[in-house]
Amino acid sequence: MYIFFYLFYTEKYLVLTTMITFIEVSIHSILCVYFIGWQGGFYVYPLCLIPIIYFVSINILKKSIYGHIMAIATIVNYQLSENLSSNRIALFQEQFKVLDKPIYSFNTISASFLLAFLVCSFLYEMRYIQEDLEEMNEALKNIANIDPLTNISNRRFMNEKIKIQIEEFNKNLELFCIAICDIDNFKNVNDTYGHDCGDLVLKGMADIFIENSKKFNIDICRWGGEEFLILIKNSDINNAKFICEEILKDIRKFEILYKDELVKVTMTFGLSEFSLQNNDIEEVLKEADVNLYKGKSTTKNCVVIN
Template structure:
């Protein structure tokens, strides 16, 4: 029962999704089964022309339309099926009268027409198709009503019980069809919303995340830097910037190739990001440079940088059987009220430059 509730919830929220082929196959199976029931009903009531027609329709849906759906001839399958149901409704009304309720399927088809024109790609840009199909359906209803009032039904049902049975059954099925197609419409819209949200999330990630290292990119970091500067002005909360650069990275690329260099960069990024506290931010600032925003004073940032420096120096990256070791130099600047972000980044860059000039593999603060 729990699984059923979860499944129904997933359907109603649009999280569960069926392909168009599967949905049309279900509709086709329903139409075949429904015409089979009509075949039996018309046999029992001795309305043999409708019995023969419905028996033919069973094979029509079960064999021909199913075959068209398998070949993905969706537009043709839907149009032919709609016209068949319209003709069946009109013919049944003509044969047994409007009191039997077959004409109510004309209204159910209006809902179905708009849903199917929404899900079938070739119909989406042709808003006139469901409109004219609905108009044609309404016209057939009016014609059937007039003919029945003028001439009466062609065949009389055995008794009033059959009239009531047909009437109730047809209305129940028609309302069920309208409810189901409305549910499917909502389901389809929510499914499309889920797909759109997923695509938007991916686009957002592409806009803010470096694809190689999966660190934030420079644009995202600028937002965090501005927020930290605003917090400094409003509450005096200090932060530190750590700018670090892989030593002799060009030599790694020249010696082992750019793929090896990318692997080294990814490993370095992983070490840094895994050793940051919650709330601290790491980004790929450019090339082999990584900028770290630490929401703490200089001393805390220096200790973190030193710990990471040692881990990177000890890390061995293996590429095609070759062991590669690199080091990293760190420059640290602490936030100063009144300074612009650009000035703080430049301070960290100046410290990094000093470290590069003094042997590399060092933390300068």
């Protein structure tokens, strides 16, 4: 049993150890019943191994049939031991008669501790597996919701956030605004310096948005290509325009040194408000997009509202 506990914790030879321990404990219990008698309580040890047998067969071997086979073998062993002891007097039963109660108490207490240990180990392993599953689910959620280049929300996740914001509006009439932003002359950046430089610019823009999300009540996402979308919560159009202009100030200061050349960009914002008079999100998005086009076709580097 000590070898079993040691190897159990190493987990390297868990299947082999379980098999050896099961066989050893089964033989040991049969011999004890044969020589000392049923009243010693040695029959309880194989029964205590059933939980760990199923744990190993299901979680390690991935086949519950092995657990069923060994559980049946344990029950058969139990029944044979009982029949064997009921039809005969054990070889040393009389000599150990005075120790029947102490031996029985020791075996039942030991078996109880063993069973408690196995149950605790099982529960600990289940918690460990649960934590792994939660981490994997979180990773999958990030893959589904986060743009891998900029490390901000993607379009799909932003659509979910907008739905939640509309629900808040329907409950509390909390105004919000949508800004669609586009990097000015981004194609020229890619054509002149290459797509690696373009990726650095996109990451730089995302970093600026992330920093501003700490100051203002906004959510941001990469809407597509060089376009970003800002969800400005609990804000009317005038306050939203102020927030966008503050962000634009930071963008105007942005520059990166790429292959010994200084690269600077600007951005144009098209802004629209979701309100009682304008409560169709498709129309709000279309209006923001139209305002963006107005800015792109005139001065650029500005915030445009109706």
